[in-house]
Amino acid sequence: MRSEKPKLGQNFLVSPAAQMQIVESLGDIAHATVVEIGPGKGAITTLLLPRAARLLCIELDHALAAAAQARWAAAANLTIVNASVLDADLAQLAWPGDPRSAAEKLVVVGNLPYYITSDILLHLFAQASAIDRAVVMVQEEVADRLAARPGTRDYGVLSATTQLHAKVEKLFTVPPEAFDPPPNVHSAVVRLTMRPRFEELGVPREPFLRFTQRIFQQKRKTLANNLKAAGFASDAIQKALADSQLAPAVRPEEVPVEQAAQIYNVLTSNAKK
Numbered sequence: 001m002r003s004e005k006p007k008l009g010q011n012f013l014v015s016p017a018a019q020m021q022i023v024e025s026l027g028d029i030a031h032a033t034v035v036e037i038g039p040g041k042g043a044i045t046t047l048l049l050p051r052a053a054r055l056l057c058i059e060l061d062h063a064l065a066a067a068a069q070a071r072w073a074a075a076a077n078l079t080i081v082n083a084s085v086l087d088a089d090l091a092q093l094a095w096p097g098d099p100r101s102a103a104e105k106l107v108v109v110g111n112l113p114y115y116i117t118s119d120i121l122l123h124l125f126a127q128a129s130a131i132d133r134a135v136v137m138v139q140e141e142v143a144d145r146l147a148a149r150p151g152t153r154d155y156g157v158l159s160a161t162t163q164l165h166a167k168v169e170k171l172f173t174v175p176p177e178a179f180d181p182p183p184n185v186h187s188a189v190v191r192l193t194m195r196p197r198f199e200e201l202g203v204p205r206e207p208f209l210r211f212t213q214r215i216f217q218q219k220r221k222t223l224a225n226n227l228k229a230a231g232f233a234s235d236a237i238q239k240a241l242a243d244s245q246l247a248p249a250v251r252p253e254e255v256p257v258e259q260a261a262q263i264y265n266v267l268t269s270n271a272k273k
């Protein structure tokens with residue numbers, strides 16, 4: 001059967017209004033180094049170039065990257081990198097070998113290739129300390145999961161992981177007709193203002209992200225059962241839930257990250273005893 005999915009998630013944005021709305025959602029970029037993920041044929045790039053102090057574009061498709069190089073060969077504030085964003089260390093690309101990089105934060109923008117949306121977001125979160133904000137187009141269903149509040153149907157591991165790294169705003173929706181070729185889904189633009197919460201919650205990033213994945217391992221099971229499956233002892237789980245004022249049968253999607261952090265701290269301090 002022929003796949004209807006375009007190569008490399010290439011649904012080009014052809015609506016001038018949506019292109020402009022995305023750029024305006026970045027706010028003031030006059031002094032910023034902007035990173036565009038997947039410039040494609042340059043729909044958003046064209047608007048960014050006169051507005052941003054510097055623009056760094058990362059495009060996996062060799063032909064598209066070469067075409068962009070040729071088109072903007074004279075643009076002094078533009079760098080095009082032919083690579084996968086998933087392999088890119090953004091701060092290193094923006095300021096090669098420059099230790100001052102920590103002082104300035106990047107602004108990221110992209111009409112993302114949908115086949116790797118989650119991977120790209122996780123890659124950005126891993127580099128959150130180098131990023132101020134990101135405005136990204138994703139499938140609307142993903143946007144709803146990113147922004148979902150605990151206790152709602154859409155809340156899950158992607159919501160918790162995202163909200164541990166960023167303030168999430170779902171800005172506007174974009175219909176399939178705004179793209180060429182049109183995708184099979186509706187899209188939405190989301191702004192992620194990076195502000196990692198690990199320090200405030202008193203949890204170490206990597207272990208707590210792994211713990212978050214485990215508590216959502218089986219979304220239909222109770223939190224207690226997922227914790228048991230992760231190897232924690234029943235009595236320790238009961239104590240952790242009671243300490244966090246959670247009912248014994250609470251489900252993972254009902255647990256805000258603050259309480260998940262509390263449970264993590266009780267369980268791991270028990271394990272150390």
Ligand code: SAM
Nearest residue numbers: 008011012013038039040060061084085111113
């Ligand atoms: N920005 C353009 C627009 O809005 O019309 C193109 C958007 S299109 C949805 C996604 C773009 O990401 C394509 O140009 C595709 O080649 C590129 N892409 C796909 N996978 C990528 C990856 N791993 N790293 C960088 N770019 C990628």
